[in-house]
Amino acid sequence: MGRMLATIFSEVGKEPTVEEVDPIEPGRNDVVVRIAASGVCASDHHVLLGSLPFPTPLILGHEAAGTVEAIGSGVTRVSPGDRVVASPDPCCAVCWYCAQGQPTLCEALPRISTTPRVRRTDGSIAFGMVGLGTFAEFMTVDEASVVPVETDLPFEQLALIGCGVTTGVGAVLVRARVQAGSSVVVVGCGGVGLSVIQGARIAGAETVVAIDPVEARRKAALGMGATDELDPGKGDAGERIRSLTDGRGADYVFEAVGRPETCVQSIGLARPGGTVVLVGAPAPGDRLEISLWEFFGDAKSVMTTRFGSVDIRRDIPRFVKLAESGLLDLASLVTRTAPLETGEVNAAFMALERGEAVRTVLVPRSPNASDRERGS
Ligand SMILES: NC(=O)c1ccc[n+]([C@@H]2O[C@H](COP(=O)([O-])OP(=O)(O)OC[C@H]3O[C@@H](n4cnc5c(N)ncnc54)[C@H](O)[C@@H]3O)[C@@H](O)[C@H]2O)c1
Numbered sequence: 001m002g003r004m005l006a007t008i009f010s011e012v013g014k015e016p017t018v019e020e021v022d023p024i025e026p027g028r029n030d031v032v033v034r035i036a037a038s039g040v041c042a043s044d045h046h047v048l049l050g051s052l053p054f055p056t057p058l059i060l061g062h063e064a065a066g067t068v069e070a071i072g073s074g075v076t077r078v079s080p081g082d083r084v085v086a087s088p089d090p091c092c093a094v095c096w097y098c099a100q101g102q103p104t105l106c107e108a109l110p111r112i113s114t115t116p117r118v119r120r121t122d123g124s125i126a127f128g129m130v131g132l133g134t135f136a137e138f139m140t141v142d143e144a145s146v147v148p149v150e151t152d153l154p155f156e157q158l159a160l161i162g163c164g165v166t167t168g169v170g171a172v173l174v175r176a177r178v179q180a181g182s183s184v185v186v187v188g189c190g191g192v193g194l195s196v197i198q199g200a201r202i203a204g205a206e207t208v209v210a211i212d213p214v215e216a217r218r219k220a221a222l223g224m225g226a227t228d229e230l231d232p233g234k235g236d237a238g239e240r241i242r243s244l245t246d247g248r249g250a251d252y253v254f255e256a257v258g259r260p261e262t263c264v265q266s267i268g269l270a271r272p273g274g275t276v277v278l279v280g281a282p283a284p285g286d287r288l289e290i291s292l293w294e295f296f297g298d299a300k301s302v303m304t305t306r307f308g309s310v311d312i313r314r315d316i317p318r319f320v321k322l323a324e325s326g327l328l329d330l331a332s333l334v335t336r337t338a339p340l341e342t343g344e345v346n347a348a349f350m351a352l353e354r355g356e357a358v359r360t361v362l363v364p365r366s367p368n369a370s371d372r373e374r375g376s
């Protein structure tokens, strides 16, 4: 594989740039993927802000789909030409956590996150975010990081299954196991929160309340399965939720913002005995302060989730089927597509910050891709 474009983040406060890099020779268990589409998730933005630290220089991006271009001699799970969804949490299938059925805690992550993947023109090497690095034309990843999918869904939609959709739907169906007929509140309606809302609808929740300060996001939520919406800046959210739940509070509350104050609020919105899933990603210094007295008395379950706590090999194909059947609406989550250019990557982050686009999907244009392939 020859030179390619990749988006490199080097330090907090410095704009990430799309630059030409040379891929490092793939290892025995590596897979080279031609990236067809990559969503811009809030977690990429957290990296820029310094609240999600990774070794640098770093190729940004962790939500993508593409086609297998080449495989190492030890690869058994995919073949060249396969369509794949990349996964931000690998599943090696053999470590202690994978064997326990908790593969989003797979022990391969630290190793693959610190494997050099490309050489820059100044001679320095760069890593791929969580072993991926999807804001690029190609990526070299461990085979534990990709799942083959047989589908004709457009790549721009498939890409979202690589993080936001699987996180949100998995949080509902796998982590919380929401019961039909229940009441669900979702705090934060970005790509992740809107996927939680869709998961709640699929699970048969009766009441699904969307909370977000951005009106367009609340509107999108109503289109994806929310039955009610509320602006957190107006009135008392707790009172409103109790009025919708016979005075008790919600059976399930999902936090999809990632701030301590919205986590505290989410715990408060659940009924006694209810379940709270903190999906939003906090910063390293964040603390959660709640009344232990109330928490004890109300016997609530509070849990976090990484990547929806899914088993990627079981659940990614399952979510693809949900999308094919029309139960999962991926098209409405893709609000913008853009080419892989420095200005566009940064515009996508600005849009995310302002709550404008739900998901910008970067589509690398590789006019010379086939030449590169032949030259490899
Ligand atoms: N657990 C995981 O594995 C995992 C995976 C992916 C993303 N995440 C995290 O999930 C969070 C959401 O990601 P996203 O891509 O949907 O982000 P996003 O920025 O698109 O969405 C966040 C939403 O929260 C809303 N918001 C802001 N303040 C609010 C408030 N006080 N009350 C209610 N809503 C409020 C914003 O208007 C926005 O719509 C991020 O923290 C991200 O890092 C976690």
Ligand SMILES: [Zn+2]
Pocket: 041, 042, 043, 044, 062, 063, 163, 164
């Ligand atoms: Zn993400």
Ligand SMILES: [Zn+2]
Pocket: 090, 091, 092, 093, 094, 095, 096, 097, 098, 103, 105, 106, 107, 108
């Ligand atoms: Zn593992």
